[in-house]
Amino acid sequence: MIKKYQKRLYYLNKIRPFMDSDLIKVIIGQRRVGKSYFLFQIIDEIRTNNEKCNIIYINKEDNDFDNIVDHRSLIEYVESRIKKSFKNYLFIDEIQDINQFEKALRHLSSKKIADIYCTGSNAKLLSSEIATGLSGRYIEISIHPLSYQEFLKFHNLKEGEESLLQYIRYGGLPYLVNLDLNDEVVYGYLQSIYNTIVLKDVVARFNIRNINFLNRLIEYISDNIGSLVSAKKISDFLKSQKIQTTPNKILDYLSHLCSSFIIREVNRRDIKSKKIFEVNEKYYFEDLGIRNALFGYKTQDIGKMLENLVYSHLLRLGFKVNVGQIDGREVDFVAEKDGKRIYIQVTYLISDKSVEEREFGNLLKINDNYPKIVVSMDKMISGGFQGIDHCHIIDFLQDDELINRIKR
Numbered sequence: 001m002i003k004k005y006q007k008r009l010y011y012l013n014k015i016r017p018f019m020d021s022d023l024i025k026v027i028i029g030q031r032r033v034g035k036s037y038f039l040f041q042i043i044d045e046i047r048t049n050n051e052k053c054n055i056i057y058i059n060k061e062d063n064d065f066d067n068i069v070d071h072r073s074l075i076e077y078v079e080s081r082i083k084k085s086f087k088n089y090l091f092i093d094e095i096q097d098i099n100q101f102e103k104a105l106r107h108l109s110s111k112k113i114a115d116i117y118c119t120g121s122n123a124k125l126l127s128s129e130i131a132t133g134l135s136g137r138y139i140e141i142s143i144h145p146l147s148y149q150e151f152l153k154f155h156n157l158k159e160g161e162e163s164l165l166q167y168i169r170y171g172g173l174p175y176l177v178n179l180d181l182n183d184e185v186v187y188g189y190l191q192s193i194y195n196t197i198v199l200k201d202v203v204a205r206f207n208i209r210n211i212n213f214l215n216r217l218i219e220y221i222s223d224n225i226g227s228l229v230s231a232k233k234i235s236d237f238l239k240s241q242k243i244q245t246t247p248n249k250i251l252d253y254l255s256h257l258c259s260s261f262i263i264r265e266v267n268r269r270d271i272k273s274k275k276i277f278e279v280n281e282k283y284y285f286e287d288l289g290i291r292n293a294l295f296g297y298k299t300q301d302i303g304k305m306l307e308n309l310v311y312s313h314l315l316r317l318g319f320k321v322n323v324g325q326i327d328g329r330e331v332d333f334v335a336e337k338d339g340k341r342i343y344i345q346v347t348y349l350i351s352d353k354s355v356e357e358r359e360f361g362n363l364l365k366i367n368d369n370y371p372k373i374v375v376s377m378d379k380m381i382s383g384g385f386q387g388i389d390h391c392h393i394i395d396f397l398q399d400d401e402l403i404n405r406i407k408r
Helices: 009-018 035-049 071-079 101-111 123-133 148-155 161-170 174-178 183-206 211-223 231-240 247-259 288-295 299-316 353-364 399-407
Strands: 024-028 053-059 087-093 115-120 138-142 263-266 268-270 282-285 320-326 329-337 340-346 372-376 389-392
Touching: 009 024, 009 035, 009 138, 024 035, 035 053, 035 087, 035 115, 053 071, 071 101, 101 115, 101 123, 148 161, 148 174, 161 183, 161 288, 161 299, 174 183, 183 211, 183 247, 183 288, 211 231, 211 247, 211 282, 211 288, 231 247, 247 263, 263 299, 263 320, 282 288, 282 299, 288 299, 299 320, 299 329, 299 340, 299 372, 329 353, 340 353, 353 372
Parallel strands: 024 115, 024 138, 053 087, 087 115, 268 320, 340 372, 372 389
Antiparallel strands: 263 282, 320 329, 329 340
């Protein structure tokens, strides 16, 4: 199992404390974000540290493992390959394709015969089955497309506006390192990935028949990145396009798309009362490249895509993210982690006084001492306004910079 890859140290550092523990390591994320190669990195690290290890590897996307279809066949396969005089490690890639897999994991975990790692591409299935069957016995680690820093490293590019625009245009799926970064090549690949995700993780899993409706729904989300949307608003739009549906059906489809990690839902929250609103959410794409491959890269959408990029960065760093609301004004992101909070406004450019008053003014409404930042692509950054930082998007995408802001 010799594979060539670039290490993703951020995730290795996250999983190392749990290696060789009794906890099952569950690695989740959209298809083709690098979960399989992350498993290879873990395997190589184990082999480096322990020559007397036995690796049991199962990949449900490989025809060689078609006979493993349910928890019984999984248990039988694993137990037949255990070596008693070795430290045993079990790796299962795309475990959601095994029926009642949680029963097998519970059995194998209780026997303590192997250190267990598994990946999955369906959030709803994994969360419901694992939470029910393995409560308290697992740790979940999310893998995302490449960060901007990783994108630079993978593609051997220099930090700057040119590489940032390439990152926004093509996204962060790791396999792009093997392709020429041009629209025809990259978007052809990304469209095939989208089709795979939709067919395997949405259409087949949830028995969806109207694929055209699903695609129109994704198109609507693409056009409305960063805007508050509701099932009623989407339903009215689709009716104007002569597509008849109901708000409940739309909510179901949105849930299915989120469970496959194509899009992410962000709820609104009242900053003063901390109440979570139950209607009018925002949606963002897990990978901007897929969004652009489907519906085109348009320079007039740069503001939406910057907002998507900031959200993805916060999510990658492990923040819980909401859209903020205070006194009828909107704050793009309220991000919390480890008991700390940060407020963020995103805009393409501070082009005039009215934009400055809007972006900084919304944050000035918040009467607490947590850090507040306006993020933009202005070439000349003002340095701040009445205690609120003004940060260039490239600087914001440096992990340490964001962490330092929160620690102040």
